[in-house]
Amino acid sequence: MATTTIIITRTIMLDDFLIRAALAGVGLALATGPLGAFVVWRRMAYFGDATAHAAVLGVALALATDLPIAAGTLVVATAMAVTVAGLAARGWAMDTTLGVLAHSALAFGLVGVSYFPAVRTDLSAYLFGDILAVSKTDLALIWAGAAAVVGLLLWRWQALLTSTLSEDLAHASGVNPNRERLVLVLAMALTVAVALKVVGALLIAAMLIIPAAAARGLARSPEGMALGAALIGAIATLAGLQLSLWQDTPAGPSIIVAASAVFALSAALGRMRLA
Amino acid sequence: MSLITATHICVRLGGEEVLHDVSLRLDPGEIVTVVGPNGSGKSTLIRALLGIVPVAEGQIARTPGLRLGYVPQKLAIDRTMPMSVRRFLSLPTRVSAAEAAAVLARVGMAGEEATQLTALSGGQLQRVLLARALLNRPQVLLLDEPTQSLDQPGEAGFYRLIEEVRADTGCAVLMVSHDLHVVMAASDRVICLNGHVCCEGTPRVVSSAPEYRALFGLGTQGALALYRHEHDHDHSAGPEHGHDHHHHHAHDHA
Numbered sequence: 001m002a003t004t005t006i007i008i009t010r011t012i013m014l015d016d017f018l019i020r021a022a023l024a025g026v027g028l029a030l031a032t033g034p035l036g037a038f039v040v041w042r043r044m045a046y047f048g049d050a051t052a053h054a055a056v057l058g059v060a061l062a063l064a065t066d067l068p069i070a071a072g073t074l075v076v077a078t079a080m081a082v083t084v085a086g087l088a089a090r091g092w093a094m095d096t097t098l099g100v101l102a103h104s105a106l107a108f109g110l111v112g113v114s115y116f117p118a119v120r121t122d123l124s125a126y127l128f129g130d131i132l133a134v135s136k137t138d139l140a141l142i143w144a145g146a147a148a149v150v151g152l153l154l155w156r157w158q159a160l161l162t163s164t165l166s167e168d169l170a171h172a173s174g175v176n177p178n179r180e181r182l183v184l185v186l187a188m189a190l191t192v193a194v195a196l197k198v199v200g201a202l203l204i205a206a207m208l209i210i211p212a213a214a215a216r217g218l219a220r221s222p223e224g225m226a227l228g229a230a231l232i233g234a235i236a237t238l239a240g241l242q243l244s245l246w247q248d249t250p251a252g253p254s255i256i257v258a259a260s261a262v263f264a265l266s267a268a269l270g271r272m273r274l275a
Numbered sequence: 276m277s278l279i280t281a282t283h284i285c286v287r288l289g290g291e292e293v294l295h296d297v298s299l300r301l302d303p304g305e306i307v308t309v310v311g312p313n314g315s316g317k318s319t320l321i322r323a324l325l326g327i328v329p330v331a332e333g334q335i336a337r338t339p340g341l342r343l344g345y346v347p348q349k350l351a352i353d354r355t356m357p358m359s360v361r362r363f364l365s366l367p368t369r370v371s372a373a374e375a376a377a378v379l380a381r382v383g384m385a386g387e388e389a390t391q392l393t394a395l396s397g398g399q400l401q402r403v404l405l406a407r408a409l410l411n412r413p414q415v416l417l418l419d420e421p422t423q424s425l426d427q428p429g430e431a432g433f434y435r436l437i438e439e440v441r442a443d444t445g446c447a448v449l450m451v452s453h454d455l456h457v458v459m460a461a462s463d464r465v466i467c468l469n470g471h472v473c474c475e476g477t478p479r480v481v482s483s484a485p486e487y488r489a490l491f492g493l494g495t496q497g498a499l500a501l502y503r504h505e506h507d508h509d510h511s512a513g514p515e516h517g518h519d520h521h522h523h524h525a526h527d528h529a
Binding site: 042043047158169171172173175216220225229 | 324325326327343345347348351353355356357358359362363365366368369391393418463
């Protein structure tokens with residue numbers, strides 16, 4: 001009885017690091033699910049990568065200027081996302097441009113961070129996340145950021161879908177596709193800032209793409225795919241944490257491993273349905 | 276009173292002038308077809324009329340509150356996007372099930388609500404695109420090479436559908452095409468475009484104009500003759516008007 005009370009209290013007070021980790025992962029999955037669906041539909045995977053890699057540069061900037069890490073990553077990720085979207089609109093060859101920008105940002109970030117010896121040892125936390133060390137403040141930031149992303153996507157949902165389907169059709173229906181692209185760019189930057197602590201810069205794109213891709217085979221509507229991706233992301237988070245605990249593996253990569261397993265399962269199911 | 280009037284518009288894309296000094300008007304209830312070879316600026320003209328590309332010179336006037344329906348050349352649906360016909364009709368404005376059913380019946384796609392867009396044939400997809408354009412009760416339908424991906428019977432069927440829709444709703448139709456005979460037969464007026472307006476008038480007048488022959492040669496004469504007599508009875512006032520218009524511009528620039 002007393003044990004139960006303690007567990008409930010610890011849960012309510014978020015004192016247990018595992019509870020906080022699970023909540024952080026689920027919060028992130030709620031945002032990466034629907035945003036990831038757009039990333040898949042619009043073939044923005046590289047774009048997600050570039051924005052995410054810029055987050056490492058954001059960490060270096062934050063350390064250099066004594067800004068909070070989240071603020072630094074948000075600023076640099078936004079700058080990167082806006083730059084890339086602007087270049088894409090002007091018809092640059094995106095494959096090369098993104099490759100140059102993404103890896104330069106990552107390299108500059110890593111070099112920049114190396115000037116701060118205290119962080120140097122802890123670099124993997126930024127590259128692969130540190131979900132087991134999520135504090136209550138982190139948790140509040142993650143849920144606030146995720147709520148903002150979900151709110152933004154819900155608000156623009158119809159217009160976003162229309163302009164994803166066809167920019168000309170959107171235009172003719174009075175929807176400005178450039179504005180909708182900006183909405184996605186901002187949502188992406190916010191998500192990157194939120195996700196850094198959970199899965200790290202190198203695996204944010206995976207968290208966007210894999211759950212959405214896994215949901216594709218099972219969905220009949222865009223809404224179904226977005227919700228399915230959020231659900232699969234949440235399940236992968238819990239399963240990944242379990243795996244991490246059980247096998248003592250790093251938590252961020254374990255979450256992505258779990259998501260990949262769900263994807264493989266969904267792909268097999270989809271193939272069976274076709275056959 | 277014209278629904279859309281474009282006066283002396285020039286459109287530049289990437290520094291290159293794609294449309295030069297193009298003027299046209301669209302009156303209520305008429306079907307106007309823009310023909311021209313590839314790269315003649317046909318699609319750009321439609322996109323300029325829709326406001327998708329800006330005009331560098333000249334102006335486009337629409338009657339206030341004009342409702343437009345647009346059918347694009349094709350819709351490249353990414354296979355990763357699950358989207359049923361019913362859901363598509365509700366983008367970006369949600370429509371009731373009854374409205375969706377009625378408009379699908381109108382274009383010969385009754386009962387196809389649950390079908391995924393990716394499962395439709397080219398002709399079916401064009402009909403669904405037309406259905407979506409009709410939901411808005413358009414006064415003007417703009418169609419950009421709507422039959423490009425269709426075979427000959429599919430093409431003829433689609434143009435018949437357009438004529439039916441015009442007869443039902445009284446909307447004006449402006450469509451773009453690079454194929455000649457079927458389209459011309461279904462049109463009240465034809466505008467021959469090659470960066471500028473080469474000639475303009477009834478299908479009969481345009482097909483015998485030297486500018487048109489210079490662009491398309493004489494190869495389609497036989498096919499045109501087949502269709503011409505069917506439409507001989509109407510629109511005899513067309514050519515005068517069209518040519519008046521055309522000459523007027525020539526004077527402006529002299």
